[in-house]
Amino acid sequence: xxxxxxxNLFWIGRNIxxxxxxxxxxxxxxxxxxxxxxxxxFRNEWDAVLQAAGKAEAFKAKYDEPVQRNIESFLFxxxxxxxxxxxxxxxxxxxxxxxxxxxxxxLWDALNTGYQEMRELKRTERSKLSLSDLTDWxxxxxxxxxxxxxxxxxxxxxxxxxxxxxxxxRGDATARMLDVxxxxxxxEVGYVGSGIDNYQWSxxxxxxxxxxxxxxxxxxxxxxxxIVDFLILNRKSPRAIITSAEEAMDHLDRLARGYGRSTEAxxxxxxxxxxxxxxxxxxxxxxxLHEFLTRTINEVAALSDLIHGIYLSGDTR
Amino acid sequence: xxxxxxxxxxQYFNEMYDGAAVRPPYQGLEAWxxxxxxxxxxxxxxxxxxxxxxxxITFAVYGEGGDPDRLIPFDMFPRVFAADEWRKLDRGVxxxxxxxxxFLADVYGRxxxxxxxxxxxxxxxxxxxxxxxxxxxxPPKGVYSHIVGIDLVRTGPGEFFxxxxxxRTPSGVSYMLENREIMMRMFPQLFRENRIAPVETYxxxxxxxxxxxxxxxxxxxxxxxxxxxxxxNSAYYEHSFLADMMGVELVEAQDLFVEGDFxxxxxxxxxxxxxxxxxxxxxxxxxxxxxxxxxMLGVPGLMNVYRxxxxxxxxxxxxxxxxxKAIYTFVPEMIRFYLGEEPVLQNVPTWxxxxxxxxxxxxxxxxxxxxxxxxxxxxxxxxxxxxxxKEQIAAFADKIREKPWNYIAQPTLAxxxxxxxxxxxxxxxxxxLRPYCLVGEEVQLVPGGLTRVALTEGSLVVNSSQGGGVKxxxxxxx
Numbered sequence: 001x002x003x004x005x006x007x008n009l010f011w012i013g014r015n016i017x018x019x020x021x022x023x024x025x026x027x028x029x030x031x032x033x034x035x036x037x038x039x040x041x042f043r044n045e046w047d048a049v050l051q052a053a054g055k056a057e058a059f060k061a062k063y064d065e066p067v068q069r070n071i072e073s074f075l076f077x078x079x080x081x082x083x084x085x086x087x088x089x090x091x092x093x094x095x096x097x098x099x100x101x102x103x104x105x106x107l108w109d110a111l112n113t114g115y116q117e118m119r120e121l122k123r124t125e126r127s128k129l130s131l132s133d134l135t136d137w138x139x140x141x142x143x144x145x146x147x148x149x150x151x152x153x154x155x156x157x158x159x160x161x162x163x164x165x166x167x168x169x170r171g172d173a174t175a176r177m178l179d180v181x182x183x184x185x186x187x188e189v190g191y192v193g194s195g196i197d198n199y200q201w202s203x204x205x206x207x208x209x210x211x212x213x214x215x216x217x218x219x220x221x222x223x224x225x226x227i228v229d230f231l232i233l234n235r236k237s238p239r240a241i242i243t244s245a246e247e248a249m250d251h252l253d254r255l256a257r258g259y260g261r262s263t264e265a266x267x268x269x270x271x272x273x274x275x276x277x278x279x280x281x282x283x284x285x286x287x288x289l290h291e292f293l294t295r296t297i298n299e300v301a302a303l304s305d306l307i308h309g310i311y312l313s314g315d316t317r
Numbered sequence: 318x319x320x321x322x323x324x325x326x327x328q329y330f331n332e333m334y335d336g337a338a339v340r341p342p343y344q345g346l347e348a349w350x351x352x353x354x355x356x357x358x359x360x361x362x363x364x365x366x367x368x369x370x371x372x373x374i375t376f377a378v379y380g381e382g383g384d385p386d387r388l389i390p391f392d393m394f395p396r397v398f399a400a401d402e403w404r405k406l407d408r409g410v411x412x413x414x415x416x417x418x419x420f421l422a423d424v425y426g427r428x429x430x431x432x433x434x435x436x437x438x439x440x441x442x443x444x445x446x447x448x449x450x451x452x453x454x455x456p457p458k459g460v461y462s463h464i465v466g467i468d469l470v471r472t473g474p475g476e477f478f479x480x481x482x483x484x485r486t487p488s489g490v491s492y493m494l495e496n497r498e499i500m501m502r503m504f505p506q507l508f509r510e511n512r513i514a515p516v517e518t519y520x521x522x523x524x525x526x527x528x529x530x531x532x533x534x535x536x537x538x539x540x541x542x543x544x545x546x547x548x549x550n551s552a553y554y555e556h557s558f559l560a561d562m563m564g565v566e567l568v569e570a571q572d573l574f575v576e577g578d579f580x581x582x583x584x585x586x587x588x589x590x591x592x593x594x595x596x597x598x599x600x601x602x603x604x605x606x607x608x609x610x611x612x613m614l615g616v617p618g619l620m621n622v623y624r625x626x627x628x629x630x631x632x633x634x635x636x637x638x639x640x641x642k643a644i645y646t647f648v649p650e651m652i653r654f655y656l657g658e659e660p661v662l663q664n665v666p667t668w669x670x671x672x673x674x675x676x677x678x679x680x681x682x683x684x685x686x687x688x689x690x691x692x693x694x695x696x697x698x699x700x701x702x703x704x705x706x707k708e709q710i711a712a713f714a715d716k717i718r719e720k721p722w723n724y725i726a727q728p729t730l731a732x733x734x735x736x737x738x739x740x741x742x743x744x745x746x747x748x749x750l751r752p753y754c755l756v757g758e759e760v761q762l763v764p765g766g767l768t769r770v771a772l773t774e775g776s777l778v779v780n781s782s783q784g785g786g787v788k789x790x791x792x793x794x795x
């Protein structure tokens with residue numbers, strides 16, 4: 001497969017997953033904004049969302065107030081923001097257009113339809129669109145793309161690159177969302193375990209469409225320990241970091257087997273999975289959740305660089 | 318609506334109606350069009366448009382700005398050829414494709430036709446499209462132009478004229494295939510009732526044609542690729558569509574590099590050798606070391622590999638010298654010279670403004686003529702005399718006087734019409750035809766082509782950049 005094709009497939013995965021993450025972040029922000037600001041010391045909930053998306057600076061450069069409408073414009077519609085839902089949906093379609101030949105008709109259809117619908121959304125009067133319309137639409141679009149891949153794509157190396165993109169982006173996203181909840185949203189240890197704290201945790205779960213799953217897996221009471229277990233270490237959870245890491249490893253292994261060449265990316269990914277397998281919740285809290293998450297985010301970035309160097313740049317002989 | 322209206326003006330040949338009678342090839346369509354309720358038609362038209370948009374067939378016009386994802390309008394009324402009509406076209410098109418290739422082999426070789434005084438030397442050797450870098454190179458199987466698009470118009474039951482030849486990289490074949498696909502999806506009944514020859518074999522034939530011209534050095538099954546300028550090119554859809562249907566890689570110049578005596582592509586498994594490149598980029602952008610040092614699009618060193626027989630290029634660089642509008646005049650001569658046959662298809666009488674006598678005639682009769690730039694394409698920079706104002710004609714005359722060699726003129730042809738769905742119902746509109754002839758070990762032509770239609774009433778310009786549309790083109794089986 002052409003390296004450029006592989007790179008575009010990888011980025012279809014990343015872009016679609018990223019669009020979905022941003023939409024989910026918007027949902028967290030909107031829900032958190034509904035609870036009264038009683039603490040006084042809280043930072044603005046929308047600020048936290050911007051921090052999580054890694055876009056606080058870019059936002060300040062263009063808009064004044066971090067109010068919902070501006071945030072929506074910036075994170076959903078803004079063409080100048082490369083991580084806005086619109087930018088990601090359009091970029092994914094552009095990636096698809098470049099590698100049209102590597103996609104099934106149905107997958108192209110899904111990417112292209114999403115792009116056309118996005119153009120429609122942009123033309124629609126904003127007062128007619130509620131935030132939940134926008135986030136629901138994004139999740140539906142991502143689900144359609146994933147479904148098309150699952151149902152129709154040939155299970156060849158291209159399939160592995162698509163899923164590597166999804167897996168790395170999702171691992172990164174879960175780490176960021178956890179980080180925003182723990183580090184940015186609730187700055188004072190005194191609030192841990194308070195009503196607000198629990199409300200925020202369940203909002204996070206809700207945004208990850210994991211509220212029910214969490215209840216099934218752990219039963220009732222929400223606690224930071226359980227949530228950290230659920231979103232980092234529990235293989236049953238589709239958005240847990242370990243799940244994403246194992247998925248990435250599977251696809252790296254398949255590629256290595258198919259090409260008959262093992263790679264440094266495999267080694268690195270296996271080390272990450274190995275570590276996550278051994279870890280316990282208290283290990284994570286001992287290290288500091290924020291520190292752990294930052295390390296994980298860096299690890300995912302390093303893995304992405306390795307994949308780029310080995311497969312996507314075409315420089316390997 | 319009376320039949321007379323349907324037939325349109327009697328000065329034009331109507332392909333469906335002979336007076337009030339329906340000509341045989343169209344008999345299967347009369348009742349279909351007559352009985353289709355207006356709301357069903359609107360529904361189907363919308364459906365077709367949605368299908369085109371969803372599969373992503375769009376056409377961007379250079380320099381026009383606007384919507385890069387514009388659709389070419391699709392007209393659902395098919396254009397039909399009877400088997401015997403097609404037999405003649407088939408013979409004529411293949412004959413022309415063979416002669417054009419013989420001409421190319423000759424002018425990059427010994428130049429017999431020029432020595433024989435049949436074609437003026439300066440028209441060939443001073444031609445902008447003539448590539449000195451190709452002189453003396455013998456491409457595999459002696460083929461220079463592997464896909465020849467011949468633009469034809471019809472003026473009467475048996476009268477076909479060639480408007481121009483396209484020897485470089487004729488585009489539009491994806492429309493031929495997709496138009497058929499969409500018609501079959503929307504009106505399966507028509508395909509059950511009429512015996513319509515299939516065009517779906519084109520991609521497989523193209524692949525076989527390209528494989529058949531792999532260089533002698535290639536000792537494995539040849540690897541064929543399509544080289545595209547990239548996804549911002551207006552024909553990108555077609556490039557990717559063809560790659561998809563043929564099952565070959567679609568590459569950009571950045572995916573290729575030259576090492577040793579071969580061309581390689583960058584893949585996830587390391588470099589892989591490329592044997593045949595169907596290139597959809599212009600000569601000037603193939604190899605910056607050979608043609609344009611400022612080009613970002615080319616593959617440095619590609620021409621060296623080509624010269625030493627390490628890779629085949631379709632079409633060969635320099636193939637454009639055969640489809641130049643000034644050379645066009647001499648194609649009937651080529652057919653007689655190389656093939657010893659009489660041309661099956663006629664040329665349109667053409668005046669060369671480079672000749673003083675012709676030029677004077679053209680300027681005196683501008684109101685009745687169509688004037689084109691020698692190197693122009695796409696309907697740009699042309700004058701349609703009968704449809705222009707006095708001021709436009711005067712201004713154009715000045716342009717001709719300034720650079721006479723840049724223009725040729727032809728009489729305005731009475732282009733045939735084909736029934737077309739319009740706002741008010743069905744009405745005749747002018748059409749042309751481009752069949753795509755494949756030249757490799759064999760010369761082949763699929764029964765069909767791209768019919769373009771001028772959607773504006775009375776208009777004779779069918780170019781999609783000037784508001785033309787497309788139709789499915791049927792050839793009835795015997």
